[in-house]
Amino acid sequence: MRSWAERRTRAAAPKAALPARPRRIFILPTGAGVAFAATVLLLLAAALNHTNNLALFLSCLLAAVGVVAAVHTHLVLGRIDVHRVQLTPVFCGEDAPCAVQVRVPGTTSLTLEACAGNGPWTPQMVQPGTAHVHAPLPTTRRGQVSWVEIGMATAAPLGLFRAWTFMRLPVHGVIYPTPWPGGCPVFPIRPMSADANAPQQSTAGDDPQDLRPYRPGDAPTRIAWKTAARSLARGGPLVVFDHSDGQGGAVLLHWDACPGQGEERIQRLTACVEAAARAQLRYGLCLPGMVIVPEKGEAQRHRCLEALALLPWEERPTR
Template sequence: MAGTATRPAAPKPLAGVVGGFSPLAPLRRRFRAWWEGRLKRDDTLTLTQRNVYIVPTGPGWMLAVTLLVLLVASINFQLNLGYLFTFMLAGSAAIGMHICHATLRGVTLHLKPPQPQFMGTSAALEVQLSSPRTTPRYGIGVAVHEPEAHAEHHWAWTDVPAQGQATVQVAFQPQRRGLHPVPTLTAETRFPMGTFRVWTYWRPASQILVYPAPEVPAAPLPPGEPRAAGKGSANSQGIGEFDGVRAYRRGDPLKLVVWKKAAKSLGSGTDDLVSRDAQQSQRQELWLDVNKANLPDPEARISRVTAWVLQADRLGLDYGLRVPGREIAPGSGAAHRMQCLEALALC
């Protein structure tokens, strides 16, 4: 019996292949790099005639063609009403161009300090728009500038009140951990007629810190290590948690109860309480070491230790961190957690 013939894969459409290649792409990238290099980095930008640009939109070009046809027809047939209608539309377009440019000119853009984010989540940028003008401004959009020619911008639109302020949030997704400069932003308006596009580019000076993505699901915490000055050490019992905590016993002081763990247990419908083991915690310390995460991929090890940091912080434990070239002494609290996450992001 003859075997089944393998059907060859269908070739890609020629339009898709040609559309993905642009001979002007290298020139466009060089021009964009030169253009952005001329923009001064600043977290506050006041828009003036020197940094606001205007071009007709597609409907604006169609209006220009329509006016030309109306003018030629009026001249050919000697239509006085045709002249009136043509110049009335042309005057409206000219006034709309002036209003459109004035809508963006004079606005002050200010970027608030961005908060650290975990990799894999969208980083929100909060932009404040201020206007000293005594009349409101309508239809102003802010977005992250996408360098690709056909990339889609995700606009955040707002109206700025007279002599007031408005706030918008735009987001972008970093592709790697570490410290990143805030990407180039763009603002534009097409108010009132949509026949002209007025826009500007803005390069903020701020940087955003991107933490590593924590491992999901999180691995159990490593066992505690004997203190350097301790006289004895207890073996790990293999419970998957640091030995400095144990189940609550009747008579334990309230200050030894891990209340964060208790609140989480109550939220899940259980009433299990956990106490700190004072004797055990005197003999052992919890150290989170990137080199001991037992994973071949360095980024996977960093993700695992990031999950350990969050887990130890939830349990209210004292923990230390070891990353290549740096060691953070054991501690607890929000400031300690942020210090450890920053070290993991930059290692």
């Protein structure tokens, strides 16, 4: 009954801007609530059968307690404010940790259940004031996540009724592509020339190999003018040539040099980015219409994986 009711009410989840408060709250008795109602009805029947005024008064009093508990459970959930939803980036197919910042009124702690998307309900004890509830979000596709369906439920204060709600809340998150299962045996670097004996040559500023952002004090002659112009047009940094590390100082992961097609190529590049990050290399990424200059660090890893996740590519069905 509970799972059927939740599936029916998910379709009614409205979009809401943050901060948000539940607008559609549903409530049903719990197992303890059904047992409580059956006990009250049995006591009421016995009181009427034996004309016992004290038992009749007790049954009416317990029935009133049940009604007040239902109203109070509804009010507890309806007064919770959601201020922020934060999604941690993960690879597609993994459960993304979703943290929901809520404000719980009152003076007593309560048990609050939360779920994200089609994930499981996760009960947590929250204290009055600002608190965080966490729920795993199952992921099935890469790309930008702009809205997430958040469910909250509680059976406070007596556990006789369970109230729940679903809301579609804005979130700024990204799901990385799934790395290629075979890993990255060879880095897909610059494509080879027609004679297949030497790397393809390019004029100054056309090839982002061995580039880095401009630093104060760099000579103007080291500026890669053509690449810098494209980078500045997209809101990127001014880039200069960096040959301090020698020929092998940086690795450029090139889209055209990667084998495969479509999602396979994206997954292979994702595995190569992970391999370069683990090896602590200076690496960059060359994608259609985008060049990420070689750098190190966690920020560079996130920048490359996000670019791969947001790459507009649709897999064509095979015939």
